[in-house]
Every structure is written in C-alpha cells, then in structure tokens.
Amino acid sequence: MAPLKPKYEFGGPFGAVAIACGLPLLLNAxxxxxxxxxxxxxxxxxxxxDLTWETLKSQIPWPQNGLxxxxxxxxxxxxxxxxxxxxxxxxxxxxxxxxxxxLKQSGRPLKYRFNSFSSxxxxxxxxxxxxxxxxADFVVWTFISDNYLQLLTASLALSNLISVYVYVASxxxxxxxxxxxxxxxxxxxxxxxxxxxxxxxxxxNPRITLPLFGEIDLKSWLEMRPGLTGWMLLDLAFVxxxxxxxxxxxxxIVFTTVVQMYYILEGQYFExxxxxxxxxxxxxxxxxxxxxxxAWVPFLYSTQCRYLxxxxxxxxxxxxxxxxxxxxxxxxxxxxxxxxxxRFRTQPDHPxxxxxxxxxxxxxxxxxxxxxxxxxxxxxxxxxxxxxxPFSLPTALAGYLILPIxxxxxxxxxxxxxxxxTVVQGPAKGYGIVFTYFYALYFATxxxxxxxxxxxxxxxxxxxxxxxxxxxxxxxxxxxIY
Numbered sequence: 287m288a289p290l291k292p293k294y295e296f297g298g299p300f301g302a303v304a305i306a307c308g309l310p311l312l313l314n315a316x317x318x319x320x321x322x323x324x325x326x327x328x329x330x331x332x333x334x335x336d337l338t339w340e341t342l343k344s345q346i347p348w349p350q351n352g353l354x355x356x357x358x359x360x361x362x363x364x365x366x367x368x369x370x371x372x373x374x375x376x377x378x379x380x381x382x383x384x385x386x387x388x389l390k391q392s393g394r395p396l397k398y399r400f401n402s403f404s405s406x407x408x409x410x411x412x413x414x415x416x417x418x419x420x421x422a423d424f425v426v427w428t429f430i431s432d433n434y435l436q437l438l439t440a441s442l443a444l445s446n447l448i449s450v451y452v453y454v455a456s457x458x459x460x461x462x463x464x465x466x467x468x469x470x471x472x473x474x475x476x477x478x479x480x481x482x483x484x485x486x487x488x489x490x491n492p493r494i495t496l497p498l499f500g501e502i503d504l505k506s507w508l509e510m511r512p513g514l515t516g517w518m519l520l521d522l523a524f525v526x527x528x529x530x531x532x533x534x535x536x537x538x539i540v541f542t543t544v545v546q547m548y549y550i551l552e553g554q555y556f557e558x559x560x561x562x563x564x565x566x567x568x569x570x571x572x573x574x575x576x577x578x579x580x581a582w583v584p585f586l587y588s589t590q591c592r593y594l595x596x597x598x599x600x601x602x603x604x605x606x607x608x609x610x611x612x613x614x615x616x617x618x619x620x621x622x623x624x625x626x627x628x629r630f631r632t633q634p635d636h637p638x639x640x641x642x643x644x645x646x647x648x649x650x651x652x653x654x655x656x657x658x659x660x661x662x663x664x665x666x667x668x669x670x671x672x673x674x675x676p677f678s679l680p681t682a683l684a685g686y687l688i689l690p691i692x693x694x695x696x697x698x699x700x701x702x703x704x705x706x707x708t709v710v711q712g713p714a715k716g717y718g719i720v721f722t723y724f725y726a727l728y729f730a731t732x733x734x735x736x737x738x739x740x741x742x743x744x745x746x747x748x749x750x751x752x753x754x755x756x757x758x759x760x761x762x763x764x765x766x767i768y
Contacts, residue, residue, distance in 0.1 A: 293474065293477070294477065294482060295474065295486070295739070296485070296486070296574070298479075298482060299479050299481045299482045302481050302482045302484075302485035302486070302573075302574075303481060305485070305574070306485055306573050306577070309577065309582060310442050310577070310581070313438060313442075313581065313582070313585050313586060314435075314438070316586070316589060316721055316724070317347075317434065317435060317438065317585075318346040318347065318348065319331060319346060319721075320589075320592075320593065320718065320721040321345075321346055321347050322347070322595075322596045322688070323345065323346065323347050323688065324345040324346070324687070324688050325345075325685075325686055325687040325688050325714055326593060326596070326597070326684070326685060326686050326714065326718045326721060327685070327714065327717050327718065327720070327721070328342060328345040328346055329345055329687060329714070330342050330345055331717075332713055332714060332717065347435070349435070355435075355436075356435060356436065356439045357436060357439050357440065357443075358433065358436040358440075361433045361436035361437055361440055362436075362440040362443075364429070365437060365440045365441065365444070366444075368512065368516075369444075369512055371409070372405060372511050372512050372515070373496075373499050373502070374499075375401070375404075375405035375408055375409075376399070376401065376405060376499070376502070376507065376511070377498070377499050377500065379401045379404050379405055379408070380401060380404070381399045381400055381401035382399075382400045382401065382557075382558065383397060383398065383399050383400075384397070384398055384400065384558050384561070385397055385398070386398055386491075386561045386566065386567075387561060387562070387566075387567050389468060389470055389490070390470065390473075391464055391465075391470045392464050392465070392468055392470070394468060396468055396491055396503070398503060398506055398558075398561065399503075400506075400510075400557040400558055402510040402511050402514070402515075402554040402557050403551060403554040403555045403557065405511065405515070406511075406514075406515045406518065406550070406551065406554055409515060409519075410518070413426055413519070413522065417526070421529075422526040422527075422529040422530045423526075423530065424526065426519070426523070427522065427523040427526035427527070428523075428526075430519065430520060430523035431523050431524065431526070431527045431595075434592075438581070438585050441580055441581040441584070441585070442577075442581050444580065445573065445576045445577040445580050445581050446573070448504070448508070448576045448580075449484065449572055449573040449576045449577070450484075452487070452488075452489055452492045452504065452571050452572070452576075453483070453484045453487075453488060453572065455489065455492060456471065456475075456488035456489035456492065456570075457488075459471055459489065461476070467493075468491075469489065469490075469491075469492075469493075470489070470490045470491070471488055471489060471490060471570070472486075472487055472488065472489065472490040472568065472569060472570030473568070474486055474487075474568070474569065474570065475487045475488040475489070475490075475570035475572065476488065483572070484572055484573060485572050485573045485574055486569070486570060486572045486574055487569060487570025487571045487572025487573075487574065487575060488570050488572065489570055489571060490569075490570055490571075491503060491504075491505055491506075491566070491571070492504050492505065492571050504571055505565070505566065505571045505575065506560060506566065508571075508575070508576060508579040508580060509560065509565060509575070509579050510553070510554055510557055510560060512579075512580055513579040513580045513581075513583045513584050514550050514553065514554060514583065514584075515550070516580070516583075516584035517546070517550060517583055517584040517587050517588055518546070518547055518550050520584055520585070520588035520591070520592075521542075521543045521546055521547070521588050521591040522543065524539070524588065524591040524592050524594070524595035525539055525540070525543055525591065525595070527595040528594065528595040528596075528598060530704075531595065531596070531703050531704060531705075532598060532701070532703060532704060533704055534598075535598075536594065536598035536599060536600055537600060537601050537602070537605075537606060538594050538598065538599040538600065538601050538605075538680035538681070538682075539591055539594040539595065539598065539599075539680075541601065541606060541609060541610075541676075541680055542590050542591055542594060542676075542677060542680050543591055545613050545676055545677065546587070546588075546591075546677060549673070549674070564736070564739065564740065564743070568743065586724075586725060586728070587677070587725060589721055589722060589724070589725060590677050590678055590680065590681055590722050590725070593681055593684060593718065593721060593722050594680070594681060596686065596688075596709065597684075597686040597701070597709050597711075597718075598701060599680060599681060599682050601680060605680075608679075609676040609679050609680055610676075612672060612673075612675060612676050612679065613672075613673050613676040614673075615672055615673075616669050616670065616671070616672025616673025616674070616675070616676075617669070617673045618669070619658075619665060619666075619668060619669030619672060619673075620666050620669030620670050620672075620673055621669070622658060622669075623658040623659070623665040623666040623669060624666050626638070626639060626654075626657050626658050626659065627654060627658075627659060627666075630642065630644075630652075630654050634652075639654075639657070642654060642655075642656035642657050642660075643655045643656040643660070644656070645751060645754060645755050645758070647748050647751040648748075648749070648750075648751060649747070649748065649751075653748070653751065653752075653755045655755065655758045655759055659759065660758075660759060661759075661761070661765045662759065662761040662762060662763050662764065662765050663737070663741075663756075663759050663761070663762055663763070664733075664737050664740070664762065664763045665763075665765075667733040667736070667737060667763050668763050668764055670733065671726075671729060671730055671733055674725075674726070674729055675726050677725060677726070678722050678723045678725055678726045681718070681719075681722035681723075683711075683715055683716045683718075683719065684716070684717075684718030684719045684721065684722040684723070685711055685714035685715045685716055685717040685718030685719070686709050686710065686711050686712075686714055686715075686718065687709070687710055687711070687712050687713070687714045688707055688708070688709050689707060689708040689709075689710060690707060691705070691706035691707055692706070693708060694708075695708050695710050695712075697710045697711070697712060699711050733763065734762075734763065734768070737762050737763055741762070
C-alpha cells in the first residue's frame, strides 16, 4: 500500500501537541483555581494586576510537598484496583454479544461484549450499602474527595501509558496483508507523523488478551466503563462532601447528580449504539480518545457537582421545574430524532415514516429529508446539547468566596460551613461560570466539530447525492441559525 497523503484534523501535529499538553494542564488549573480553600475563582484572580505566583499559591490547594504531592503510589494503586474490578465485572457478569460493522480490509465484523450497565449497577449497589452503614463518611466518598488531585494525576499518567502501548503495538500490523485476527489500521492514523498518529490513533480497534480475562476490546471498554462510571462516582462523592460540609443537601446538587446519572446509565444501557459511532468505525485509538475517556470525561464533567458541594444553590420549585423542562425537551428531541432514523432504516413501511421524503442514492441507500431530519442534518446533536445544558444551569450565576472562621458577613447569600467558615458570592458572583459552564461550551464545540467530520465522511461516501441532500436540508444542527 502506497503511503497515504497526510490528511490532518485538529490542527495537525501542532494542534495535537497543543491539545495533548494543554488539556491536562487545563484540568489541573480548573481544580486549583476553583477550590474549597479560598473560592471559585481564587480571590486573587479577581484582581489580576496584583497576581503573583506566591499569592496564587497561598489561595489554592497546592500540595505542601510541591509537585511530588500531585502523585501518590497508594492512590494510584487503588485506581488500578478500580480498573481491575471493572475488568472482573466485564468477565463475570452476563453480557450481550453482538457483531460490529464490517471492517474495510477484511470485510468481516468484530464481536463485542457489552455489559457496562450491569457492571455500573453492581458498583452503585455496593456503594449504596457502604453509604447505608457509614453515611456521608463512607470510605469511597472521603477517599475520592480527599485525593482528587492524586486521582487526576494517576488517570493522566494511565492515559499516557495506554496511548503509548497502543501506538507501539500498532506497528505489528502489516497493512498490506489481511490479519486473521481482524486487526486493521485507521485511515486517519497513517500520516507518518509520529506526534499526530500517536494523538489520533493508528490502530482502529486494538484488542488485548489477558490471562483469566480473555480478549478485551480496548476502545469500547475504555469508552463505556471506567470513565463514565468514574464520573458518576465523583458526583456522588461530592454529594457526600456537601452533606459533610453543611449537614444538608441542596436541590441543585441532587438534580444535577440525578440527571447526570440518568445520562450515563442510559448511554450504558444502550451500549450497542456505540458500534455505529465514528469513534468505533473510523477513529483509531490514540491519546485523543484514551485521555478523553478516562480523564477528561470524569474530571471535567463532574465540575458542576464539585462546585455545588462547596456552594449550595437553591433552585426552589420554579427553578427545578425550569431545568427539568429543559432536560426533558432535549431528551425528547434526541430520542425522537434517533428513533425516527432507526425506524426509517429498519422499518421503512412503518406508518410514522413511510410517507417521509428521501433521496435515493446511487449506493442504494436512502437519505431521509423529512421529519426531524428535514429540519437539520443532526437534530439529535441539538437534542443532546439541550439535555446536557441542565448540567450547568443549576449552578446559576456561579462564583463564591470562602471567608475564614470568625469573619462575619451581612450578605444574604452567605452560608456557614460546619467548620465555621463562611461562603458568600460577593464580588466573585458570575466569574464562576468560567468553570461551571465550560462544559456546555465545550460540548457544543465537540458536536459542531463532529458534525463537520461527519459531513466530510458523507461527502466522500455519497458524492453528488450528498450535495443534493445538503441543498434540501440546509442547516447543520440548529435550524435557522447553524
């Protein structure tokens, strides 16, 4: 096979370096500058002209032993034990075994084993039992909140180790010779640039065979298990932390945790849908996906609960009704759009889709141009973003300052911790949205980028028929705007 001409995404090698170095630093920055020591943001950041490293260092939970405090062998060991538990549950629990899409080189599909939902339920039941006996002081909850930084560092280190392994292992594949084990290289990961290929992923669906555990598909396992379940456990740990801090739970943190848990469990319950996503069918497994799965998702997506654990927000009945309505609207659009497409493909004579307009392509397939899919090319993305926006909305106009013990405050929004410190929004009000709403901005950017990638893939797949389709369905995601 002749070397492919490099076709870069994400800004090419320069963008790969910026993302691979910048996002781990960003996760650390979010933790330090929105903290439970002095405020969110740290007070000195409200007066950037007076900013010095020494002042900032005194206002953030910087480890006493410096950079060595970022890592703990004990915490790393327990994190690895968590991954081992996930592997054990993967093997011992009943699973749904299905075939994926046919691979390009061999024309044969890989077999997948799915049981992430039941695995998560088992872990939640175990934690529920522990919480019943120990309450908010359950050892899992205190361990997570007390060792957040060390867990983050260990997760970052693990993401790098896995990325190096799959990159090196990919060179055992001969792209000119079909592999009887169905190993293939991803088209986009063969640019020849070491940095970019490491980032984007060379091997399409790398698998490992472990004693006692058997064959593990690394990509699907990482995407649906440790990171997603870890996100849920982080949320619950912050719920427990709020109770330990104040002696009560706010409606905002309960709502946020419930909708995020639903979002996670729904995705794991319908885990087989992963096989139709470009993550599985097109992308190799590299740093981008590994880091995103086991570090970015759990530690960024739990930011709202981390914030609310320190500054409880009261939504009240009107607020709860509003954020619930937004969530249900997004869920309805997301589910209705996806269900309509699935029914159109699998049950074309169903009354709900048989009269919908479509384009008959030269490939023999049909492109739906009516119903939800006549409004925009990805109405499901719009629904997905809307249903995820209530993750951030309960934090309201975020921002708080933590006043030392003995400091009085006449502010109406002041809340006293059980240890005597006072939390008040004061001049920090509004500045915390940089932290709590960052997820919503990021997720919108991710969906827009994914739509662009899908557009290029479909243009290559359908040719002129895709151009015809785009003239009929003009809008990409949001009808009338984008």
